[in-house]
Amino acid sequence: MATPAMIPDRRLFGPGPSNPYPEATAGLGLPLLGHLDPAFLAIMDETCAMLRTVWGTDNARTLPLSATGSAGMEAAFVNTVGAGDVAVIAVNGLFGERMCDVAARCGAQVVRVDHEWGQPIDPQRVAEAHPSPKVIAAVHAETSTGVRSDIAALGALKGDALLITDAVTSIAGIELRADDWGVDVGYAGTQKCLGVAPGLAPFTINDRAFERRIEHPQSWYLDLGLLGGYVGEASQKHGGRTYHHTAPTAMVVSLHAALQRILAEGLDTVWARHAEAGELLQDGLQKLGLELFAAQGYRLPELTTVKVPDGVDSAAVRRELLDRYDIEIGAGAGAYASTVWRIGLMGHNARPDAALLILAALADILGR
Amino acid sequence: MATPAMIPDRRLFGPGPSNPYPEATAGLGLPLLGHLDPAFLAIMDETCAMLRTVWGTDNARTLPLSATGSAGMEAAFVNTVGAGDVAVIAVNGLFGERMCDVAARCGAQVVRVDHEWGQPIDPQRVAEAHPSPKVIAAVHAETSTGVRSDIAALGALKGDALLITDAVTSIAGIELRADDWGVDVGYAGTQKCLGVAPGLAPFTINDRAFERRIEHPQSWYLDLGLLGGYVGEASQKHGGRTYHHTAPTAMVVSLHAALQRILAEGLDTVWARHAEAGELLQDGLQKLGLELFAAQGYRLPELTTVKVPDGVDSAAVRRELLDRYDIEIGAGAGAYASTVWRIGLMGHNARPDAALLILAALADILGR
Numbered sequence: 001m002a003t004p005a006m007i008p009d010r011r012l013f014g015p016g017p018s019n020p021y022p023e024a025t026a027g028l029g030l031p032l033l034g035h036l037d038p039a040f041l042a043i044m045d046e047t048c049a050m051l052r053t054v055w056g057t058d059n060a061r062t063l064p065l066s067a068t069g070s071a072g073m074e075a076a077f078v079n080t081v082g083a084g085d086v087a088v089i090a091v092n093g094l095f096g097e098r099m100c101d102v103a104a105r106c107g108a109q110v111v112r113v114d115h116e117w118g119q120p121i122d123p124q125r126v127a128e129a130h131p132s133p134k135v136i137a138a139v140h141a142e143t144s145t146g147v148r149s150d151i152a153a154l155g156a157l158k159g160d161a162l163l164i165t166d167a168v169t170s171i172a173g174i175e176l177r178a179d180d181w182g183v184d185v186g187y188a189g190t191q192k193c194l195g196v197a198p199g200l201a202p203f204t205i206n207d208r209a210f211e212r213r214i215e216h217p218q219s220w221y222l223d224l225g226l227l228g229g230y231v232g233e234a235s236q237k238h239g240g241r242t243y244h245h246t247a248p249t250a251m252v253v254s255l256h257a258a259l260q261r262i263l264a265e266g267l268d269t270v271w272a273r274h275a276e277a278g279e280l281l282q283d284g285l286q287k288l289g290l291e292l293f294a295a296q297g298y299r300l301p302e303l304t305t306v307k308v309p310d311g312v313d314s315a316a317v318r319r320e321l322l323d324r325y326d327i328e329i330g331a332g333a334g335a336y337a338s339t340v341w342r343i344g345l346m347g348h349n350a351r352p353d354a355a356l357l358i359l360a361a362l363a364d365i366l367g368r
Numbered sequence: 369m370a371t372p373a374m375i376p377d378r379r380l381f382g383p384g385p386s387n388p389y390p391e392a393t394a395g396l397g398l399p400l401l402g403h404l405d406p407a408f409l410a411i412m413d414e415t416c417a418m419l420r421t422v423w424g425t426d427n428a429r430t431l432p433l434s435a436t437g438s439a440g441m442e443a444a445f446v447n448t449v450g451a452g453d454v455a456v457i458a459v460n461g462l463f464g465e466r467m468c469d470v471a472a473r474c475g476a477q478v479v480r481v482d483h484e485w486g487q488p489i490d491p492q493r494v495a496e497a498h499p500s501p502k503v504i505a506a507v508h509a510e511t512s513t514g515v516r517s518d519i520a521a522l523g524a525l526k527g528d529a530l531l532i533t534d535a536v537t538s539i540a541g542i543e544l545r546a547d548d549w550g551v552d553v554g555y556a557g558t559q560k561c562l563g564v565a566p567g568l569a570p571f572t573i574n575d576r577a578f579e580r581r582i583e584h585p586q587s588w589y590l591d592l593g594l595l596g597g598y599v600g601e602a603s604q605k606h607g608g609r610t611y612h613h614t615a616p617t618a619m620v621v622s623l624h625a626a627l628q629r630i631l632a633e634g635l636d637t638v639w640a641r642h643a644e645a646g647e648l649l650q651d652g653l654q655k656l657g658l659e660l661f662a663a664q665g666y667r668l669p670e671l672t673t674v675k676v677p678d679g680v681d682s683a684a685v686r687r688e689l690l691d692r693y694d695i696e697i698g699a700g701a702g703a704y705a706s707t708v709w710r711i712g713l714m715g716h717n718a719r720p721d722a723a724l725l726i727l728a729a730l731a732d733i734l735g736r
Contacts, residue, residue, distance in 0.1 A: 007621065008407050009399040016614060020400055028396035028618065031377040032388055032565055034696045039376050066567070067435035070613035071589045102588045191614055197400055199434070199567055199616035218586050220470045221439045245438035246384060246559055248567035250396065251619070253375065328402045 010322070011349070013358050014330035015143050015303055016169070017191035017198050018346040020258065024196045027257030028250050035247040043256050044231055044247070050259035054194070054267065055167070055186060055204045056177035061224065063231040064255055065201040066248050069168040069189025072201030074102050075222040076137075076164045076185045079205070082214045083107035085134040088161070090121040090154075094144035094333045095166055099137050106218065108134075117336065118305070120149040120298040127157035134212075135185075136161045141170035143192075144333035146294040146305035146342065148174065155182025162209045168192060171202060172262055173274045173302040173346055184209040190251070193274065193302055195347025196258045199251045221245065258347075270350075275301045277345040280355040285343075288359070288368045293332075293340050302350060304343045305332070309366070314338045317365055325361045378690070379717070381726050382698035383511050383671055384537070385559035385566050386714040388626065392564045395625035396618050403615040411624050412599055412615070418627035422562070422635065423535075423554060423572045424545035429592065431599040432623055433569040434616050437536040437557025440569030442470050443590040444505075444532045444553045447573070450582045451475035454501040456529070458489040458522075462512035462701045463534055467505050474586065476502075485704065486673070488517040488666040495525035502580075503553075504529045509538035511560075512701035514662040514673035514710065516542065523550025530577045536560060539570060540630055541642045541670040541714055552577040558619070561642065561670055563715025564626045567619045589613065626715075638718075643669045645713040648723040653711075656727070656736045661700075661708050670718060672711045673700070677734070682706045685733055693729045 012019050033040035052062045065072055077099070081087050087108040089099045092115035100110050111130045115121055121138050136158050140151050151165050162184040170176050173193030178186050185205045191198035205213075205224060217223050229242030262270055278301020282292060285306050293305035308314040314331060315338065321327040332340030345354050362368075380387045401408035420430045433440055445467070449455050455476040457467045460483035468478050481497045483489055489506050504526050508519050519533055530552040538544050541561030546554050553573045559566035573581075573592060585591050597610030630638055646669020650660060653674050661673035676682040682699060683706065689695040700708030713722050730736075 007398045007401065007411075008405075010401060010405065010407075012400065012402055014402055014404075017400055017402060017617060025397055025400075029393055030375045032380065032385055032393075033375065033378060034380055034382055034385060035566070036382075037376075037378065037690070037696060039378075043375075067439060067589065068614050068616060071435060071439075074587065074589045098588070105584070105586050105588055189614065197616065197618035198403070198614045199619055216473070218473050219442065220466070220473055221435065221442045246436050246557065246566045248436060248565065248619075249385060250565035251567055251616075322405070328405060 008326055011327045011354070011357065013343050013345065013349060013354065014328045015342045015344050016189065016346065018195060018344060018349045020197055021195035021261050021348045023261040024254045024258035027254035030253055033249050033253070035249055036241065036243065040249055041241065044252055047252055047256045047259060048231060050263060051202050053263060054172045054176070054259065055202070057179045057204050059204045059206045061210060061228060062204040063227065064252060065203045065222065066245060067201055068198050069187065069201050071222065072187025072189065072203050073099060073166060074219065075201070075203060075224065076187050077103045077106050077108070078217045078219045078222055079213045079224045080135050080162055080164065080185060080209060081106045081108040084109060086111060086130055086132070088113060088126060088129045088133040088136045090126045090138040091115065092119060092121050092145065092147060092149065093117055093139065093142035095139045095142060117334070118145050118147060118293050119295050120147050123150060123153040123157055126154060133161045135164050137164035139166040140176065141167070141174065141300050141303065143169045143303060146300050146303045147298050148300050151183065152181040158182055162212065169300065169303055172270060173350070174271055174300065178204060190255055192344070193346045194255070194258055196255050197251070199248060200255055274350040277350040277352060277355050278302060278304060280352055281343065281345055281359065284355065284359040288363055288366070302344060302346045306341050306343065308339050308341060312366065314341065320365050321361055327358060327361055329358070376694055379695045379722070379725065381711050381713065381717060381722065382696045383710045383712050384557065384714065386563060386712060386717045388565055389563035389629050389716045391629040392622045392626035395622035398621055401617050401621070403617055404609065404611065408617055409609065412620055415620055415624045415627060416599060418631060419570050421631060422540045422544070422627065425547045425572050427572045427574045429578060429596060430572040431595065432620060433571045433590065434613060435569055436566050437555065437569050439590065440555025440557065440571050441467060441534060442587065443569070443571060443592065444555050445471045445474050445476070446585045446587045446590055447581045447592045448503050448530055448532065448553060448577060449474045449476040452477060454479060454498055456481060456494060456497045456501040456504045458494045458506040459483065460487060460489050460513065460515060460517065461485055461507065461510035463507045463510060485702070486513050486515060486661050487663050488515050491518055491521040491525055494522060501529045503532050505532035507534040508544065509535070509542065509668050509671065511537045511671060514668045514671045515666050516668050519551065520549040526550060530580065537668065537671055540638060541718070542639055542668065546572060558623055560712070561714045562623070562626055564623050565619070567616060568623055642718040645718040645720060645723050646670060646672060648720055649711065649713055649726065652723065652727040656731055656734070670712060670714045674709050674711065676707050676709060680734065682709065688733050689729055695726060695729055697726070
């Protein structure tokens with residue numbers, strides 16, 4: 001039992017978590033602060049302010065929720081839809097599917113708009129799926145397929161509905177402009193392009209959505225009305241903080257450090273770095289004779305999906321990458337579990353040397 | 369914006385978080401692992417096994433939930449009570465009150481059994497509050513008042529009901545024997561006597577409760593049926609892991625390290641260390657002429673409540689402790705916010721030198 005485990009030093013080139021920015025790891029080791037310490041509250045406020053920048057929003061209610069990205073999804077629905085509310089959900093991968101499950105558990109009437117996996121969503125078709133939904137929801141960057149969808153186009157067509165957007169795999173990796181695009185509620189994760197360990201869900205909600213929220217949601221933990229008393233500008237406007245739950249202070253300090261590093265580099269530069277690394281990888285994979293899965297023109301640079309060549313054992317290759325080179329890549333999702341690989345170059349891994357390494361390792365193992 | 373914050377090095381003598389065990393902090397800095405990495409799954413399995421020891425249970429379904437202790441509370445209710453189910457809840461402080469709120473949001477018919485704050489619960493009165501509740505719930509160690517209640521006595525009287533127990537402030541600090549005491553569902557936090565940063569909720573549920581669970585709970589994130597596919601012995605019995613959400617791997621590695629350290633020291637020794645530090649503190653406070661708040665005979669060693677002397681500004685003393693000595697203690701909870709202090713000596717802080725330091729600092733500031 002008590003033998004110390006040897007922790008291997010992996011290159012995390014799967015769909016997340018990615019290797020954190022060194023600053024984020026260093027942040028975890030700083031002295032722990034209490035969740036009501038003035039020093040921590042200052043860090044929390046700065047963190048919320050920096051999150052606004054990476055979200056592209058001015059929303060006062062922008063904060064890191066104290067759980068992983070999937071809880072961010074749950075927070076989005078639990079605070080906006082209740083029994084009988086219509087939720088139109090665009091599905092072009094696993095995370096759109098999950099939205100349907102989560103919304104249904106809130107009692108919503110789910111109108112599911114299916115798309116082929118590997119293709120982006122069709123904003124027109126989604127917008128026309130129901131005459132008066134309370135919410136329309138879509139995934140910006142589908143982690144299951146490596147596809148980017150046009151959230152701005154959907155925002156332009158949303159009408160009176162609230163637009164919920166999953167930005168788990170897009171935030172701090174590719175262009176994201178929540179306010180300009182008409183996103184009313186957004187959630188993300190820390191463990192991908194933000195370059196922090198998993199454990200927090202950066203979340204944003206605008207006044208329009210907050211005013212139309214479920215006042216007494218079925219989740220106490222994710223009740224934004226209660227959370228607003230503790231974090232975000234809203235809490236300061238109303239003078240003083242209210243204890244809600246014990247915030248995961250070490251994780252917030254780590255996120256703060258990563259955001260400082262990202263903004264010091266410059267968000268445009270960070271996006272360009274992801275684009276460059278992704279292009280290197282995708283070009284290189286095709287030169288190895290491999291076929292990309294996501295539709296051309298909609299490929300995420302930070303998460304590449306590639307078809308497993310005929311006759312190749314997908315799991316055996318992943319295992320060999322791990323055992324021989326300490327490199328993790330991901331299996332495909334859902335029906336594509338054994339026919340697609342998912343290769344992420346996110347956050348600190350969005351660099352040319354990382355692209356070079358995974359290409360060389362795959363070439364070696366595949367004998368190409 | 370981008371100026372690095374200076375992080376003060378605090379002594380966290382409040383109601384939690386406490387200063388983590390050094391091993392737990394070191395664990396956060398180890399190379400990050402993916403949530404499906406075989407190396408991580410081995411660590412997760414060992415973590416679950418060690419959690420069984422600190423819970424005093426053989427439950428296969430013992431695992432760290434991916435959120436803080438309050439989400440553990442929500443998981444306990446959301447998986448066991450639905451519309452119309454009767455939940456008898458013992459209330460002798462803030463966390464009993466919170467249970468009522470959380471259970472009501474699940475649609476439960478809440479039968480609240482109130483007790484004076486500062487007193488333990490009366491197991492007989494709680495057990496007799498309703499003839500056939502689905503669940504009975506009580507807090508083992510009330511963080512708001514510093515009181516220990518007799519869970520074993522309640523377990524002996526629970527009849528057919530499921531017993532839910534909040535062990536957030538008791539786990540790894542005082543005697544806790546979930547199986548012997550008849551606890552069916554228990555939840556805890558990492559940031560108190562376990563000596564880990566906040567962010568995980570150690571959770572346990574036995575077969576009896578699992579069989580009577582809500583099959584399709586309103587929370588997707590906390591659905592134990594889905595979670596069982598990823599962690600715990602149950603997942604292994606059924607061969608293979610199912611991805612549910614991305615586990616907060618850094619936090620789990622940190623918890624693993626703390627548990628190894630606790631079990632290396634020996635759980636009995638750790639309990640004795642908490643008892644000794646608490647006794648030193650409580651004796652010392654009384655020698656300073658201060659009056660303890662929690663009822664004699666039911667005082668938690670790990671969390672001491674003490675009345676603010678007449679004429680003393682509670683907040684000013686806390687602020688001076690923080691500014692002058694980098695020492696955090698807690699305000700009182702609820703109606704006792706300005707008339708009680710809460711002083712925790714938990715986990716790594718459960719040591720004689722910590723007791724000595726807080727006593728000396730208080731003596732200085734109070735001029736005693």
